[in-house]
Amino acid sequence: MTLPAALTELASFLGDRLSRSKSDLAIHGRSEAHFAETAPDAVAYPETTEEVSRLVQVCAANGVPVVGWGAGTSLEGHALAVRGGVVVDFGRMARLLSVDADDMLCTVEPGVTRRRLNEELRATGLFFPVDPGADASLGGMASTRASGTTAVRYGTMRDNVLGLTVVLADGRVIRTGSRARNSAAGYDLTALFVGAEGTLGLITELTLRLRGQPEAVTAGVCAFPDTASAVAAVIATIQSGVPMARIEYLDAASAAAFNAYAGADFPELPHLMVEFHGSEAGAAEDAARFGEIADEFGCLGFRWSAEAEARNRLWRMRHDAYHAIIATRPGARPLVTDICVPISRLAEAIEETAAEIAASPIAGPILGHVGDGNFHATLLIDPEAPGELEAARTLAARMNERALRLGGTVTGEHGIGMGKMRYMEGEHGAAWAVMAELKRALDPAGIMNPGKVVEAD
Amino acid sequence: MTLPAALTELASFLGDRLSRSKSDLAIHGRSEAHFAETAPDAVAYPETTEEVSRLVQVCAANGVPVVGWGAGTSLEGHALAVRGGVVVDFGRMARLLSVDADDMLCTVEPGVTRRRLNEELRATGLFFPVDPGADASLGGMASTRASGTTAVRYGTMRDNVLGLTVVLADGRVIRTGSRARNSAAGYDLTALFVGAEGTLGLITELTLRLRGQPEAVTAGVCAFPDTASAVAAVIATIQSGVPMARIEYLDAASAAAFNAYAGADFPELPHLMVEFHGSEAGAAEDAARFGEIADEFGCLGFRWSAEAEARNRLWRMRHDAYHAIIATRPGARPLVTDICVPISRLAEAIEETAAEIAASPIAGPILGHVGDGNFHATLLIDPEAPGELEAARTLAARMNERALRLGGTVTGEHGIGMGKMRYMEGEHGAAWAVMAELKRALDPAGIMNPGKVVEAD
Numbered sequence: 001m002t003l004p005a006a007l008t009e010l011a012s013f014l015g016d017r018l019s020r021s022k023s024d025l026a027i028h029g030r031s032e033a034h035f036a037e038t039a040p041d042a043v044a045y046p047e048t049t050e051e052v053s054r055l056v057q058v059c060a061a062n063g064v065p066v067v068g069w070g071a072g073t074s075l076e077g078h079a080l081a082v083r084g085g086v087v088v089d090f091g092r093m094a095r096l097l098s099v100d101a102d103d104m105l106c107t108v109e110p111g112v113t114r115r116r117l118n119e120e121l122r123a124t125g126l127f128f129p130v131d132p133g134a135d136a137s138l139g140g141m142a143s144t145r146a147s148g149t150t151a152v153r154y155g156t157m158r159d160n161v162l163g164l165t166v167v168l169a170d171g172r173v174i175r176t177g178s179r180a181r182n183s184a185a186g187y188d189l190t191a192l193f194v195g196a197e198g199t200l201g202l203i204t205e206l207t208l209r210l211r212g213q214p215e216a217v218t219a220g221v222c223a224f225p226d227t228a229s230a231v232a233a234v235i236a237t238i239q240s241g242v243p244m245a246r247i248e249y250l251d252a253a254s255a256a257a258f259n260a261y262a263g264a265d266f267p268e269l270p271h272l273m274v275e276f277h278g279s280e281a282g283a284a285e286d287a288a289r290f291g292e293i294a295d296e297f298g299c300l301g302f303r304w305s306a307e308a309e310a311r312n313r314l315w316r317m318r319h320d321a322y323h324a325i326i327a328t329r330p331g332a333r334p335l336v337t338d339i340c341v342p343i344s345r346l347a348e349a350i351e352e353t354a355a356e357i358a359a360s361p362i363a364g365p366i367l368g369h370v371g372d373g374n375f376h377a378t379l380l381i382d383p384e385a386p387g388e389l390e391a392a393r394t395l396a397a398r399m400n401e402r403a404l405r406l407g408g409t410v411t412g413e414h415g416i417g418m419g420k421m422r423y424m425e426g427e428h429g430a431a432w433a434v435m436a437e438l439k440r441a442l443d444p445a446g447i448m449n450p451g452k453v454v455e456a457d
Numbered sequence: 458m459t460l461p462a463a464l465t466e467l468a469s470f471l472g473d474r475l476s477r478s479k480s481d482l483a484i485h486g487r488s489e490a491h492f493a494e495t496a497p498d499a500v501a502y503p504e505t506t507e508e509v510s511r512l513v514q515v516c517a518a519n520g521v522p523v524v525g526w527g528a529g530t531s532l533e534g535h536a537l538a539v540r541g542g543v544v545v546d547f548g549r550m551a552r553l554l555s556v557d558a559d560d561m562l563c564t565v566e567p568g569v570t571r572r573r574l575n576e577e578l579r580a581t582g583l584f585f586p587v588d589p590g591a592d593a594s595l596g597g598m599a600s601t602r603a604s605g606t607t608a609v610r611y612g613t614m615r616d617n618v619l620g621l622t623v624v625l626a627d628g629r630v631i632r633t634g635s636r637a638r639n640s641a642a643g644y645d646l647t648a649l650f651v652g653a654e655g656t657l658g659l660i661t662e663l664t665l666r667l668r669g670q671p672e673a674v675t676a677g678v679c680a681f682p683d684t685a686s687a688v689a690a691v692i693a694t695i696q697s698g699v700p701m702a703r704i705e706y707l708d709a710a711s712a713a714a715f716n717a718y719a720g721a722d723f724p725e726l727p728h729l730m731v732e733f734h735g736s737e738a739g740a741a742e743d744a745a746r747f748g749e750i751a752d753e754f755g756c757l758g759f760r761w762s763a764e765a766e767a768r769n770r771l772w773r774m775r776h777d778a779y780h781a782i783i784a785t786r787p788g789a790r791p792l793v794t795d796i797c798v799p800i801s802r803l804a805e806a807i808e809e810t811a812a813e814i815a816a817s818p819i820a821g822p823i824l825g826h827v828g829d830g831n832f833h834a835t836l837l838i839d840p841e842a843p844g845e846l847e848a849a850r851t852l853a854a855r856m857n858e859r860a861l862r863l864g865g866t867v868t869g870e871h872g873i874g875m876g877k878m879r880y881m882e883g884e885h886g887a888a889w890a891v892m893a894e895l896k897r898a899l900d901p902a903g904i905m906n907p908g909k910v911v912e913a914d
Contacts (some may be wrong), residue, residue, distance in 0.1 A: 026489070047813070083827055098472040100799070100801060101696075101698075102692055102799075102800060102801035103800055103801045104695070104696070105799075111538065120816070123694075123866030127879070144641055145640075145641040145645070146641070147641070148640050151638075151639060155616075156639050158645065158648070159612075159616065167870055168891070171755060172887055172891075174885075174886065174887045174888040174891055175600065175886060175888060176888055177884075178729050178797075178865055178866045178868045178884070179798075179799040179864035180797040180798055180799055180829075180830050180831075180860075180864070180869065181797065181799075181800070181828075181829040181830055181831075181866040182604050182608060182613050182797050182826075182831055182866075182869045182870060183602075183866040183868065183869060184601055184602040184603070184604070184652055184795075184866075184868045184869060184870050184872040184873070184879075184883055185744070185798060185866045185867060185868050185869060185872075185873060185877070186648060186652070186873055186881060186885065186889070186892050186910050186911070187652065187653055187892045187910070187911075188587075188602070188615065188648045188649060188651065188652050189888055189892070190650070191615070192644060192645060192648070192649055192895075193646065193647045194642065195641055195643070195645050200644075202480070210694055212698045214698060215698060218600050220710040237557055238561070238669075239558075239559075239582070240669070241669045241672060241735070241736075242669060243700075246819060277741070278698070279698070281738075281742070282739060282742070283681075285736070285738070285739070289736075291914055298482050298560060310880075321853060338641075340635075340637040340638065340639050340640060341637055342557070342559075342560040342562075342636040342637055342638075343559060343560055343637075343638070344557060344559035344560045369639075371636040372637075372639050373608055373637055373639075374637075374638070374639055381627070383855075393711075397522075402639075407635060407636035407637070408633045408635055408636065408655055409637045409639075409640040409641075409642045409643060409881060411640065411641045411642050412637065412639045412640060412641060413639060415641040415642075416641070416642060420642070423642075424642065424643060427635070427642055428631075428632075429630055429631065429632060430630070430631045430645065431631040431632060431633055431646055432643070434495075434629075434646060434899070435644045435646070436707060437898050437899065438644060438649075438895060438899075440898070441893075441894050441897070441898030442891070442894065451530070453643050
């Protein structure tokens with residue numbers, strides 16, 4: 001019943017795929033975010049569901065925490081072993097197991113990243129639509145209920161995972177969902193594990209919905225005189241029924257960052273970047289209709305194109321936003337916020353946030369998936385400068401409180417991890433305790449990613 | 458700690474809204490399906506969430522079962538109090554609480570039916586898309602994870618409930634979800650209660666996603682030489698990216714039933730009925746593209762129209778299918794099946810089912826939501842004829858086994874209730890026990906709709 005006993009037993013069947021090397025522990029002790037480094041006791045590289053099951057059984061018998069690790073791109077410290085234990089790196093469980101073109105679905109292991117999946121799908125005419133920006137692993141994306149630029153059309157991971165294989169806290173292996181599109185057969189366990197951040201079990205296989213690659217794609221960008229006009233154009237577009245595949249907001253500071261980083265020539269004003277998927281005529285009609293609506297709200301010349309090159313340049317810029325924004329203040333560390341509000345409250349949420357950032361000592365360009373009401377301020381902190389981290393935390397706290405006041409959520413897509421635990425009771429009230437009751441039912445010893453999402457001790 | 462004590466206490470605050478009248482008990486002891494009548498001990502008509510909470514507390518203290526009741530249209534005996542207790546009829550909790558046009562959502566009490574909701578929404582330009590055929594209550598639709606003809610485009614209740622107010626088994630009131638479109642804030646409790654059939658708690662408020670009424674609608678129908686051609690046309694249409702709002706299959710026997718019941722003039726062949734939503738040009742283009750695809754698969758002349766009258770006639774016929782089919786055998790009672798399979802296996806699933814029905818002593822026209830792989834055989838039984846119920850049960854059992862063999866589910870939209878409990882282990886394996894663990898965590902005394910979905914005793 002000790003850590004050394006567990007590690008000895010794990011090594012007996014994992015061999016050198018149980019690593020305690022300094023570099024491995026250090027790599028798996030860091031996150032993309034500002035959290036303190038916390039190395040695990042060991043890193044395991046299982047190759048099969050059976051190995052994961054055996055690993056969890058050994059850890060359960062010895063009271064050792066188990067923390068899943070995908071691509072390490074999460075932003076709230078989800079994969080940090082804050083109470084020690086074994087990090088399970090799914091780097092060797094990264095096989096594309098099957099693609100079923102007629103059923104428009106595929107089955108993958110959790111370590112497959114979304115870019116690799118889409119590369120492998122290219123010849124099939126299908127693609128997996130969820131696009132959080134980072135080249136995250138699909139197991140991680142499911143575990144954090146990831147979203148992104150295309151959610152306004154194709155939904156989030158909640159909508160695109162049909163079924164899972166999960167190893168529970170006692171080593172049992174279950175399969176959730178089916179290969180059928182709809183089911184009314186009992187509790188929706190798939191939805192319970194999607195977004196559970198590895199606290200209820202480890203995902204070892206995913207069956208995903210795929211979509212047909214659109215026949216034609218149009219994309220464009222335009223500036224607006226102010227945030228309220230841009231958001232009003234978004235609401236009007238949604239209500240008109242024009243099916244947007246992407247609709248992204250960037251504020252003036254983000255536009256300036258794109259100019260500096262990617263050689264763009266955006267006016268320093270709020271912008272919308274949009275994309276439409278359809279038939280050739282349909283995607284062109286959608287872009288034109290959006291242009292008419294944007295005009296009504298004072299847009300300064302909507303430019304769009306059906307050419308792949310122009311579109312790729314646009315979205316590369318958007319995907320590089322994180323780096324473009326960080327580059328505006330060399331040496332700064334980012335604190336990325338992630339609130340999502342009802343779209344009717346979006347303009348005021350952005351404007352109040354922007355005003356508070358402007359009145360603070362730090363910079364924080366704002367951008368977001370505005371069709372879903374989800375936006376981020378990337379607060380740029382000099383870790384050496386007195387008071388800056390404190391100021392950023394205050395701004396983030398006020399954003400989160402604002403999200404709740406406006407009927408929204410403290411995280412649209414990044415998840416809770418350790419970073420947002422303190423807001424859970426404010427967002428969920430008595431329902432947070434219910435989450436802890438579910439956690440205790442499935443993981444009574446609390447070994448699955450302890451210290452995240454719920455307080456179950 | 459007895460039923461009489463509970464009823465006395467309930468009457469003390471519900472007054473004559475706690476009914477023990479013979480007619481009330483009889484009405485709430487029957488279902489749409491073939492299950493034996495089982496009257497509850499009392500029927501309660503609460504008017505507020507607080508009353509439901511108090512009611513559940515009283516029942517919990519006395520070990521009395523609590524069973525929710527919406528419109529009584531469910532098909533698997535969900536709302537029957539098979540272990541006695543109090544049926545909670547939501548007929549007096551049927552208020553439309555708010556409509557937020559900009560956010561395209563509304564909040565309703567569970568007793569609101571889908572038709573009334575859409576009538577009240579008409580002037581707003583919005584509608585609620587989930588359409589199971591019956592004029593079910595929204596609380597019931599959420600509890601059974603209902604689906605229907607429009608799910609292929611707009612999704613099921615899983616996709617259209619944003620948040621819930623739920624009374625738990627100990628009387629606690631929780632709110633799940635938020636008014637924001639996306640959230641990554643902890644376990645997806647909304648998805649856990651949607652489809653739980655009242656076994657984990659009672660839904661007392663729902664926040665629902667609404668959609669814009671389409672600018673134009675086109676609809677049409679066509680016959681195919683055989684089932685395989687019709688299904689192949691569906692798969693090709695999905696893969697072509699033509700966005701169908703509805704795509705319904707009916708077999709030759711269903712077509713004949715429509716002819717007799719509604720004066721249609723369908724050839725006695727398999728048919729597809731389709732609908733498209735979009736701009737005027739878009740909906741017409743979609744219908745035309747579908748027609749081209751249908752032609753490739755041998756369709757016998759696709760007729761479509763953008764006129765409301767022709768369309769309403771078509772869908773009234775489809776909605777009356779249940780009655781049209783029953784009318785083909787006067788005095789017969791129906792046993793309705795509900796399997797959903799991956800669409801690549803749909804043709805073989807329908808053909809094998811049809812062959813077995815043809816070889817049996819009973820009739821069973823087949824129709825379904827073929828874009829999702831979900832179909833029903835309505836098995837027509839003379840309750841007096843020896844062997845017929847037995848034959849129908851055998852056919853249904855073989856359909857369910859077939860669904861599982863083909864990677865599907867024993868229920869696409871009707872739910873488990875008491876009718877499908879015996880298939881849960883076959884469909885979910887070890888995951889069914891996990892459902893029972895969740896049930897025990899949230900309802901340790903087993904008072905919420907006992908005898909449904911899980912075996913938790």
